Amino acid sequence: MHIETLAVHGRNLRSTTSGDVAPALHLATTFARDEEGASRDGMVYARTDTPNRRALERSLAALEGGAHAIALPSGSAAVTALLAAMPAGGRVTLPGDLYFGTRHLVHQLGPRFDLVVDERDPRDLVAGESRLEPGPGLLWIETPSNPNLDVADIAALSSLAHEAGRLVACDSTWATPVLQRPLSLGVDAVVHSTTKYLGGHSDLLGGVVILGAESAELAESVRRWQTVAGAVPGAFDCWLLARSLATVPLRVLAHSAGACAVARALESHPRLERVAYPGLASHPQHAVAARQMHGGFGGMLSIVVEGGREAAFEVARRLELFTRATSLGGVESLVEHRASVEGEGSRAPEGLLRLSIGLEHPDDLIADLLAALHG
Numbered sequence: 403m404h405i406e407t408l409a410v411h412g413r414n415l416r417s418t419t420s421g422d423v424a425p426a427l428h429l430a431t432t433f434a435r436d437e438e439g440a441s442r443d444g445m446v447y448a449r450t451d452t453p454n455r456r457a458l459e460r461s462l463a464a465l466e467g468g469a470h471a472i473a474l475p476s477g478s479a480a481v482t483a484l485l486a487a488m489p490a491g492g493r494v495t496l497p498g499d500l501y502f503g504t505r506h507l508v509h510q511l512g513p514r515f516d517l518v519v520d521e522r523d524p525r526d527l528v529a530g531e532s533r534l535e536p537g538p539g540l541l542w543i544e545t546p547s548n549p550n551l552d553v554a555d556i557a558a559l560s561s562l563a564h565e566a567g568r569l570v571a572c573d574s575t576w577a578t579p580v581l582q583r584p585l586s587l588g589v590d591a592v593v594h595s596t597t598k599y600l601g602g603h604s605d606l607l608g609g610v611v612i613l614g615a616e617s618a619e620l621a622e623s624v625r626r627w628q629t630v631a632g633a634v635p636g637a638f639d640c641w642l643l644a645r646s647l648a649t650v651p652l653r654v655l656a657h658s659a660g661a662c663a664v665a666r667a668l669e670s671h672p673r674l675e676r677v678a679y680p681g682l683a684s685h686p687q688h689a690v691a692a693r694q695m696h697g698g699f700g701g702m703l704s705i706v707v708e709g710g711r712e713a714a715f716e717v718a719r720r721l722e723l724f725t726r727a728t729s730l731g732g733v734e735s736l737v738e739h740r741a742s743v744e745g746e747g748s749r750a751p752e753g754l755l756r757l758s759i760g761l762e763h764p765d766d767l768i769a770d771l772l773a774a775l776h777g
């Protein structure tokens with residue numbers, strides 16, 4: 403089935419006696435047993451399993467082409483669940499450009515899980531200019547990356563990591579399963595912050611780890627972290643997210659077309675040092691992006707304004723259709739000065755503004771940006 407069909411038909415609970423066409427919201431934290439003490443449908447206690455979470459996990463696994471999906475209360479909780487599943491004494495290798503929160507989290511918590519954390523530029527690994535320490539652990543991929551929109555070659559990195567004895571996780575939040583399927587390119591675990599495009603309306607927090615059928619053991623470890631440590635999303639967030647999944651293929655294609663139009667319109671603007679968008683032929687890894695992404699290059703782009711921090715702030719202040727706020731993937735366009743949001747330790751260029759292109763008409767967004775840049 404095509405992803406549009408899966409998105410609509412994967413979400414129904416189909417277990418209701420009333421024939422609800424829209425999924426019901428189940429708030430129960432505990433479930434009655436029959437006279438022999440057996441649970442119905444495996445539901446015992448809400449930390450272990452709930453009807454809304456189970457339905458959501460099935461939908462998410464189907465969308466990503468995986469066999470196991472473990473829903474967590476945030477993207478960061480999904481990263482933590484994977485760290486917790488790594489063997490003690492292993493190594494986690496991060497790329498240079500990635501979501502600031504993930505870098506912070508892995509450096510802070512990695513050692514608590516007895517993991518050694520290091521960093522490698524994925525391009526150097528693929529070019530053979532640096533290599534992974536052999537041994538157990540994880541290679542972390544994030545593509546396209548935050549905030550530079552670097553594109554990592556998922557298939558090449560996955561085989562390098564497997565040769566070194568590592569597992570591979572890919573944070574595919576910015577691409578979504580609509581545009582990119584890391585499991586089909588050799589990755590062991592896909593991570594999403596469902597707070598972003600999968601939720602799509604800036605009104606829920608969530609995360610998920612999705613794995614293929616061959617990763618049953620790793621899936622079991624992540625599941626243990628979810629249910630034993632209690633890293634569970636609430637019923638309403640599961641319900642909201644399941645509702646949003648029906649429209650994710652349409653939304654992501656529209657976000658993507660909008661971002662592409664904006665990137666092209668700004669590409670040779672004299673006040674910009676750089677427009678980072680994987681769909682532009684000028685992007686250094688455009689060929690890799692074209693090979694591993696399908697249907698578009700995502701709704702995110704970064705622009706680097708000439709004149710650094712003050713000039714970037716001035717442009718952000720002048721924008722009328724872009725709300726100055728962090729996060730991404732909602733229906734409304736957002737602009738963010740990444741260096742000041744990340745604060746100390748940020749590697750983002752001072753002139754960089756990150757744009758999350760919403761579902762407004764791209765011509766209106768372009769006019770707003772051109773007016774703000776014209777000053």
Ligand SMILES: *Cc1c(COP(=O)(O)O)cnc(C)c1O
Binds near residue numbers: 479
């Ligand atoms: C937002 C984000 C995260 C963290 O997700 P939360 O839901 O905020 O915890 C991780 N990775 C990427 C790429 C993100 O954009």
